[in-house]
Amino acid sequence: MNKGLNNPMDEKNLDALNNEMMTLIRRSTLDKKHGGLDRSSYTLLHYLSRHDKSGVKALAEELGLDTSTISRQTAVLESKDYVVRIPDPQDGRSSYFQITEFGAQTLANARRLRLQRYEEIFEEWSPEECQTFRTLLAKLNRKLTE
Numbered sequence: 294m295n296k297g298l299n300n301p302m303d304e305k306n307l308d309a310l311n312n313e314m315m316t317l318i319r320r321s322t323l324d325k326k327h328g329g330l331d332r333s334s335y336t337l338l339h340y341l342s343r344h345d346k347s348g349v350k351a352l353a354e355e356l357g358l359d360t361s362t363i364s365r366q367t368a369v370l371e372s373k374d375y376v377v378r379i380p381d382p383q384d385g386r387s388s389y390f391q392i393t394e395f396g397a398q399t400l401a402n403a404r405r406l407r408l409q410r411y412e413e414i415f416e417e418w419s420p421e422e423c424q425t426f427r428t429l430l431a432k433l434n435r436k437l438t439e
Contacts, residue, residue: 328403333366335407338375338392338400346379346389357438375399 321332330338340355341347347355353363367390370376375396381387392400415423 328399328406330399330403334370334375335400335403337363337366337370338396339404341376341390341392342397342400346391348381348387348389352390370396 328335336356337352340352349360349363349367352358352367353360356363367376367378370390371378374393376390377393379389379391381389418426
C-alpha cells in the first residue's frame with residue numbers, strides 16, 4: 294500500500310480518510326429533511342433541469358447507474374408528477390423524461406434549502422477554505438469518474 298517512506302497515504306491516513314468519507318456520505322444523504330427530496334430524486338431532477346429531455350439509457354450512463362435503477366427512480370418521480378414521460382416519435386419502444394413545472398418548483402425549493410444548509414455549515418470557514426475545499430472536492434469527483 295505504501296509506495297515510499299515519504300508517502301502521506303499510509304494505512305493510518307487511508308483509514309482516517311475512509312472514516313471521514315463514510316461519515317460524509319452517511320450524513321449528506323440525510324438531507325432528505327432539507328427540501329423533501331431524497332438524494333436520487335434530487336440528482337435526477339437536477340440533471341433533467343439542465344437538459345431538455347433524457348432517456349433512461351442516457352440518464353444511466355450520465356449518472357453511472359444501471360437502467361433498471363433509473364427506471365425505478367423515474368417511475369417514482371413520474372408518480373409524484375415531478376417528471377413526464379414523452380414517447381419517442383422515431384422509436385415507439387423508447388421514451389424520454391422531462392421535468393415538469395411542479396418538479397422544477399420542488400427542485401428549486403430543495404436547492405434553496407440545501408444552499409441555506411451549506412451556508413450554515415460553512416459559515417465559520419474563510420472564503421479561502423471554502424475555495425480550497427471546493428477545488429479538492431472537484432478533484433476527488435473527477436478522479437472518481439475515471
